[in-house]
Amino acid sequence: MGKSIQLKNIKKSYGPVTVLKNINIDIEAGERIVLLGPSGSGKSTLLRMIAGLETITEGDLYLGDLLANDLVSGQRDIAMVFQNYALYPHMTIEENVTFALKANGVPADEVKNRLDEALSILGLSELKNRYPRELSGGQRQRTALARAIVKKSDFFLLDEPLSNLDVVLRLDARKELVKIHEKYQQTFIYVTHDQMEAMTLAHRIVVLHNGDIQMVDTPHNVYNQPANVFTAKFIGSPGMNILKVDQGQGHVGIDTQAFDLDPGWADYLSQAGACLMGIRPEHLRIVDKQERGRIKGQVKYRELLGQSFALTVNIGQQEFIVLEEEDKYQAGDSVILDFDDKNLHFFDNESQVNLGYPENFQFLIHE
Known part of the structure; x- marks a missing residue:
């Protein structure tokens, strides 16, 4: 079982440039946390600070009960998997996987037991005498995972470890990672820009943007109750539609059109006035x-997404994206859109923070 991690007011700067701003996260022992965000959001830097590969500019990092700011990486009981595998090319799989154990004086019989167990879990037993150049990308990645597993560390850190794999291998590797975690129960922190990986792997997701935490919550809540406009648009494929609206007296106006709002929403938003309204493409019909x-509205253009079509529909000067299964609509077609009020989200115009949900909608939103 892993140990807890606490990040208290963590900041990271390179000279005058601040890349992480006042990060506060409490991670439970054995939890699977995914750091999710676009390139440049600070997620890999944060992971490297936890690993001891980057210094902390301000704030405190606790690994278990131990203040870890000044501990070197080798003192933190961390196993790490990198994006580029970082295998020794002149060593076999067996030698790569056991190198750190032997260097740390682990007894030979214990080294063998850990090796055999890790290779068996990852389907590498028959390949242990091969060199990295003789392996596929998926086999190299599994070797890197095996090397981390055998350490039996309290903390398991992964920096975009599947990004070099094709789609099918990524699916298989995600399942392997969950099985590994369920077996060993390390505290698991995973960095990715791929929201599908985050949604399928995480107990909780930390959404990062420009060095700030946007939201920390379960995948279900991140998707269904996004804390702000950035999270709403970043999560989902396509992301949530966000439109400027005028709201009052039970009506919502979009450009020159208006529709009635459910009384629960109307009462809840009675003081909001102009705001931003969100609805996901799959909730429009x-x-x-x-x-x-x-x-x-009018269809502007369409994209084939495989099992469905993404239609961009103009509403005056604004637009919705609608997912439609049937190939019925072309650019220029006039259409009528409908939706359920339980699938609406409203955000403050200035701060772009979610305004919340009426109490009588809670059971619908959480269903």
Whole structure:
């Protein structure tokens, strides 16, 4: 079982440039945390600070009960997997996996037991005498994972370890990672820019942007109750539609159109006035012309996404993206959109923070 991690008011600067701003996270022992964000958000830097590969400019890092700011990497009981595998090219799989154990004086029989167990879990037993140049990308990545597993460390840190693999191998590798964690229960921190990896791997997701934490919550809540506009648009493929609206007296106005708002929302937002409204593409539907619907628009263009089409629909000067399974609509078509009020989200115009949800909607949002 792993140990807890606490990051208290952590900051990281390179000269005048601040790349992480006042980071506060409490990670439970044995938890799977995913650091998710676009390139440049600071997620890899944060992971490297936990690992002892980057210094902390301000704040405190606790590994278990131990203040770890000044501990070198080798004193932190950490196993780390890098994006580029970092295997020794002149060593076999067996030699790569056991190198650190032997260097630290682990008894030979214990080294063999740990090696055999890790290679068996990752399907590498028959390949242990091969060199990295004789392996596929997936086999190299599994070797890097095996090298981390055998350390039996309290902390398991992974920096975009699957980004060099193809789609099928990534799916298999994600399943392997979950099985490894369920077996050893290390405290697990995983860096990625891939939201699908985050949603499938994490107990909780830490969403980062420009060195700031945007949200820390379960995958379900990050998707269904995003804390702000950035999280709403970053999570989802395509991301959430965000539109400027005027709201009041039970109505929502979008450009020259308006629709009635459920009384629960109307009461809750009575003081909000102009704000931002969000709805996910999969929660919009195009209805037949004879049906009333809520909003009228015109298809601007469409994209094939495999099992569905993403239609960009103009509403005056703004636009929705709608997911439609049938190939029925072309650019220029007039359409009527409908949706359920339980799938709406409202954000403050200035701060872009989620305004929350009426109490009588909670059971719908969490269903």
